[in-house]
Amino acid sequence: MAALNEEQSILKDQAIAWINDNGPVAAFRAMRDSGNPLGFEQATWSAMADMGWPGILVPEEFGGSNLGYLTFGLILEELGKQLTASPLLASGLVGAAALILGGNAAQKKACLPRIADGSRIVTLAVDESTRHDPAGIALAAHKTANGFALSGDKCFVVEGGAATDFVVAARTAGNAGDANGITLFLVDGAADGISRTLLRTADSRGYAHLKFANLEVSHAAVLGDVDNGGALLDAILDRARAGVAAEMLGTASQAFAMTLEYLKTRKQFGQVIGAFQALGHRAAELYTEMELARSAVEGALAAIDADAADVPAMCSLSKCKAGAFLFRMSNQLIQIHGGIGMTDEFDAGFYLKRARALETMYGNQGFHRARFATLMGF
C-alpha cells in the first residue's frame, strides 16, 4: 500500500480497531437478518460521525479535516473488508464532493458542516434506468416563475432510503443523450414532491427509487451552472468511482485473506489444500491481481488529490481493475471453500452479492473500458 504519513497511519489503525469491535461482518449479518430497511444501523453511523469520518474531505472552515481522497480511501477499504454498512461513501464522499466541487459559498456553509457531523446524508441521484448512463439523463427540470419544477424518476439511488438531501442531475435543455443541458440541484429529501421506494436487493444495501412529481425548487437549489452541469457531474462521478473502487479493493482483499486462511487449514486428500500446486498458483495469481488493483485504486485517489489531468482515465481504470479482481476473487472465495461457501451460515455469499452490486455501481467494467478508450482518443 501507499507509503502513509503519520496522520494516515493513525486514522487507519483507528479504523481497523473500531471496525473490529463495532462493525465486523457479523454486524452486517445481524443488520441483514433484522430486515432493517435502511441497510445500516444509526448507531454505527453516529459513531463514524463522532470519529470525524464523514468530514475527511470537508475543508476545515466547514468543520472537516480536509485530509483528501487517499485518506478517505483507507477508511473505505477497511469498511469494505467487513462490509460495514453506512452512508459514508454516499454522503461523506459523493455528497461532499458534489458540494465541494459545485456548491456556492452559501450552499457550502449550509451543508458541508452537517455532512461532516453526519446530521445530513446527502446522496447523488443520477441514473434513470437499470443501467448507468449519465449521458442519458432525461429527468425534466422546467423553468418556472421562481425556479424549476422537477419531474421524473431516479433509480438505484445509493442510500436513497436514509438520505436527507439529494443531488439530482436533471435536464434543463436539450434531449437525453445531449452532452449539454444538464443541471444539478440540491433538494431536500423531505419535500412533498418526492416519493421513495426502498429496494430489497441481494447485497442488503439501502438503495431507493425516487419519483419527482413536479417538485418546485428555487434558483438557490442549483448546484454549479444551469445547463452546464455535465462536467461537474462527471467530476463527482469520477470521485464516486474511485471511492467505490477503494471499497471493492477492501472487499476483495478480505475475500483473499479468508481464502488464503482456508488454503492453509482445510485438509483434503491428506494435506492442506494450499499444498496443491494448482491452488497455490491460483492464489499467487490472485495475489498478483490484488497488488495491481491496489496500485490502480491508490493511483486514482492520489490523482484526485493532486488534481491531475488524467483523473477521468485514472478513475475508470481503478473501477475496472478493482472490479475485475473483485469479480474473480469473490467467485474463487466460493469455489475454493466448496460446499461450505454455498451456505448462508458462512459469509462468502455476502461478498459475492456485494461484489455484483459494486460492479454495477457508477458504471461496470464494460462501461469504463469503453470510456477509457474514448478518453485515450480512440
Next chain:
Amino acid sequence: MAALNEEQSILKDQAIAWINDNGPVAAFRAMRDSGNPLGFEQATWSAMADMGWPGILVPEEFGGSNLGYLTFGLILEELGKQLTASPLLASGLVGAAALILGGNAAQKKACLPRIADGSRIVTLAVDESTRHDPAGIALAAHKTANGFALSGDKCFVVEGGAATDFVVAARTAGNAGDANGITLFLVDGAADGISRTLLRTADSRGYAHLKFANLEVSHAAVLGDVDNGGALLDAILDRARAGVAAEMLGTASQAFAMTLEYLKTRKQFGQVIGAFQALGHRAAELYTEMELARSAVEGALAAIDADAADVPAMCSLSKCKAGAFLFRMSNQLIQIHGGIGMTDEFDAGFYLKRARALETMYGNQGFHRARFATLMGF
C-alpha cells in the same frame, strides 16, 4: 472427432500415411531453409493431385470426387498438423468453391477439371489493405466496350505466387463500404496487366501482393452476377474460413500432442513436469478447449455440407474457436518447452508463426466475434 464413414476413414488414413512419409514438419523446414519463394514444393503438390485431394469438392462430372467439406477438413487437419505446405486450401477449397458456387456451365467445364487435377491453381484475391475487410473492396472494374478494365491492388493473396488464376473481387458500382456493387472476376494470372510481389513472411507461406494495371477482361470473366457479387463472395469466404479453421485445429492439436509428450518425458525437480498439478490442470484445460474447438470446426464443415441456414454464423464461430485455441496452444507449446522451445532447431517456432498467420487469414477473432453478433441480430 465426427463419426466417419468408410470412405472418410480410408482417406484420412491415407493422408496420415502419406504425410508421415512425404510431408512431415521436417519437409517444411527443408522447404523454408531452401528459401523457396513459392512456399511449397511442386512434387508435393503433384502427389496431392495424384491422390485426388484438390478434387474432393469438385463434382464427379468435372473430374472430382464430390466428397464434401467435412471430408476436405479431415485432410486439411492432417496437413495442418505437420505444416505441410501446398496450395490445397487456396485452390482445392477456396478456388473450387468460387467456381462451384459462382461459375456458369462454361466456366465450370473449363476450370473445375483443371483444379481437380492440380494443373491450375485458382486462388481468391480479396483484401486490399493489411486487414481483412471484404466490405471495403475498392479495386475498380470499369465497364469497357468489350467487358471490364481492372485497376487497383490486392494484398496478401494466399498462394499468390503460384496461382495460375485469380478470383478477383472488384467494385463495379458504388463506393468502398457499400454492400452492393461488388463483382467477382476469374482472371488469368499470366495476363500482362497483373504484376505480383512475393512476400517473405514469418510463416514462410506463399503470399503475394497483386497490382492490376488496367487489366482488360471480357464479360465471360464475370463469376456470378455483375454488381451483386457480395453474397457470393461471403459464401466463398465462409467456406475458406471453415477450411482455415480445420487447418488451425490440426496445427493446434499437433502442438498439444507435442506438449503432452514433453510433459510426460521432461524431468525437473526430480519428476516429470506433467506431475506438477499446475501443468496437469493446464493440460486438462487445453484438452477441453481442443475438444470444443473440434466440435466448432466439424460443426461448420457439416453445416456447409448440409447447406444449413446458419453457415455464416457457424463459419465465424469455427474461425473464432479454432483461433482462440491455436493462439493459446501455440504459446503454451513454447512456454512449457521452456528454453528449447525458443530455439530455431526445435519446431515450436514454426507453430507459433503459423498460428499468427492463420489468425489474420480471412478475418481474426475480433472480426468474427463482431460478425457473429451482427448475424445474431444484436
Next chain:
Amino acid sequence: MSEANAKLEQFRGEARAWLAANFPRSLVGKAAVYMTYDLDVPMEGDALAWRTALGEKGWGTPTWPTEYGGGGLSQMEARVLQEEMHAIGAFNPIPILAGMGVTMVGPTVLEYGTEDQKQRHLPPIARGEVRWCLGYSEPNAGSDLASLATKAVDKGDYWEINGQKIWTSGADISQWCGALVRTDVNVGKRDGISFLMFPMDQPGVRTRPIKLIAGASPFCETFFDNARADKKDLLGKLNDGWSVGKRLLQHERQSQTGGAPMGGGGGSLQELAKKYVGLDSAGKLRDEDLRLRLAQHLMDAKTHSLTLARVAAESRGNAKVTAAASILKNSATHVAQARAELTLEIMGGNGLGWEGESFNDEEINAVRAWLSGKAMSIYGGSFEIQNNIISKNILGLPETTQKG
C-alpha cells in the same frame, strides 16, 4: 429397418391411445407445478390418479424391467412415449417424486442389487410412492469423499450407523436413504467403505435443512445417532461401496452436462439484452463491450451444444464413452455460470433484486439462479477434480499431488 419402424409406429399408436384414456386434461399446463425439485407438492385428486395410472403401467420408469414395476420399453419406445406425452401436454412426475430414486438409486440397484432388494425397493420407486435421498458428502469429506468418517458397525441383526452427512438433498422429505459408510476402519481410505440402504423414519436419524446463499434449499445436514440399517440392505459387496458409489455419481454427472439454461434466463440471452439494453440505429447493442462479450458467450454456448451432439453421435453404437465426454462437466458449468453472470449484467440494477415489488419474477429468479449456479463447479466432481480426472485418466499424466 422398416419392420422395426413399423413396430415402433404401432407402439406409438398404443401409447397415444393409453395417454388419451389416462392423462387427466385438467393437468395440462400444470407440469411446472409438479416438476419442481424444490417443493413437496401434495399428490391429490387428478394428480394422484395420474401418478397411480402411470405407476401401474410402469411408464414412470419406462425402461425398467416390468418385473420390478417398470415399463419394459426399449430406449426408442421410451423416446416415442416421451414425444407423445409432450404432444398432449402430459408429463411424468415420478422421477421427481422419487427424489434420487429413479435417476440414481434405481439404476444402481438394478446393477448391484440382490433379487430381494430389487423386489422390495424398485416397485415403490416406480410407483412414485417412495422418495430417496443419498448420504455422500461429510463436513470433512467433500471432494475427498474417500476420507468419510460415518461408521457402520455390524450388530448381528443390523448395522448401527453413527456420524454425519451433509448436502443430503431432500433428506427432510425422503422415506429412504442410500449412504456410503465406513465398515472397516483398518484399511485404506477407499477400501472399507460400504453402501447401505435404510429408512429415514427412525429414531436414530435427524435432519436439519441448510439455508444457502440463494435462500432456502433442498439440502440438509443429516445426523445418525445409532441409526439402523437392515443386514439385507447392504448394496453390493461389503467394503466395496466405493465402486457402487462411483457408479451412482456417474449417473449424477451425466445429468449435469446438458448446460441447460439456468432459471430466470430460459429465453434467448440476446432477446433479453435487446429488451434491457436496446439497439442503436445501426442495429447494434447499445453497450459495445457487452455486445462482444455476449457474442463470445453465445459462441461458447453453441460450441458446448455442438460438443454434446458430437459426443452423442460418436457414442452411437459404441459401448465405450468417447474421451470428449470427459470435458462436458466443466464446459457445461462454464457456459451456465457465464450465462448467469451475463443475465444479471444485462438486467443492470434490476439484476440485484432479492425480493419485493420493484423487481419482477424473472429478475428475482435470475439472481437466485446465479447464486445457486455457483454450486455447479463444486458438486458432482468439482472443477478441480474434473481437471484431475482429465489430466490423469484421459491424458495419462501422473498423479503425484493427490495421495489416498
Next chain:
Amino acid sequence: MSEANAKLEQFRGEARAWLAANFPRSLVGKAAVYMTYDLDVPMEGDALAWRTALGEKGWGTPTWPTEYGGGGLSQMEARVLQEEMHAIGAFNPIPILAGMGVTMVGPTVLEYGTEDQKQRHLPPIARGEVRWCLGYSEPNAGSDLASLATKAVDKGDYWEINGQKIWTSGADISQWCGALVRTDVNVGKRDGISFLMFPMDQPGVRTRPIKLIAGASPFCETFFDNARADKKDLLGKLNDGWSVGKRLLQHERQSQTGGAPMGGGGGSLQELAKKYVGLDSAGKLRDEDLRLRLAQHLMDAKTHSLTLARVAAESRGNAKVTAAASILKNSATHVAQARAELTLEIMGGNGLGWEGESFNDEEINAVRAWLSGKAMSIYGGSFEIQNNIISKNILGLPETTQKG
C-alpha cells in the same frame, strides 16, 4: 538538505565541464550504434577515446569504489551524471561492452570477492576492456538449476571443468566467464555447487551460437572439455555457489521488471492503431473488438507502471523490499507479451513480415520482438517459478510438489 543540494549542484557543474571537455561531439546521435547487446561493435577512433576517458575517470561504473576503477559517486551523483550525459547526447557504452560484467558480475564480486579478485577483475570491467558471460543453465537444468551437472574437480593448482552450459549470452565474444559448477557430487542438489571464474580464451572452452525463433541471437551453447579455472578464482566459499548465484540472479530479475516496450513498438500503441486501423466518424477505432482489447491492455500497462512507482515509493528508506515487488516479473511479462501481440494484430498482414521490401523496419522489428519476447516468461525465473515463489515465500503456502 540545502547543503546537500548545493554539493550536488556543485557536482553537476563539474560533471558538465568534464563531459564538455571529453565527450566527442562526433558521437552525438550514435548511442544506438554502441548501445546494442546484439553486436560486437569495434571501438575505434572517437569511440575508443571516449571509452578510455570514461574508463579512466571511473564514470562507466560511477558508483563503484574508486580503488577498483569506479567513480566513487553516490546514487544521487550518479543520477546527476546521467542527466548531464543525457542533456548533451552522451552515453555510457561500458555496461554494454562488459557484457554481464557491470550489471551482474561486478556487484557480486564487490560483495563476495577477495581483495585480490576485486583488484584483478573489477578495473578491466570498469574500463570496458573485458566482457563477461555467465554459465548458468544446462540442457537438463533450466528452471531446476539445482540439478546442474557441469563438474569441477580440484587438481591442486586449478579446477578442471567438464560439462555443458546453454543460454550463455555473448559467450562467443566474451573474455571471461562466471559459472556455477558442481564441486561436490555427494551432497544435496543445492549444496556442492560453487561459482568459478575463468578466461574463455583457452583450449578447453568451445562455443556454438544458438539460432532462435526470432533469428540470430547472442546466446550460445558452451562446452567445457578439461577447461581450467585458477584456484584463486573461486568466488565466495567452496560449495556455497548457490547463494552467490542467487544473488546474481536477483540482479538479473531486477533488470526485467521495467515492462519496457518491446522493440518495434516503442511509440504509443493507440497511435499505431490509429495509423493502421483508423478512426470512424465518431472518433472510435474502426475495429470495435480491437478497440476494447486495446483499452484493456493500456489499462493493464498503466497499472503495471503504477505498481512500479508504488514499489519504489514504498521501498524508499526501507531496506526490505516490499512484498508487492514479487509480482513485478510476471506482471511485466504479461504486459510486454500482450503489447507485442497487439502490435502485430494492429499491423494486420504486415505484422507477418519477416524480410524484404514489402515490410518496413518497424514491422519486421515488431515480428522479431514478438518472438524474442516469448522468452520473458521463461528466463530469469519462469512464469511458473515466479508463481511458486509468490505462493511459498509471500503467501506462506506449503511447498509439496517440488522436491530437491
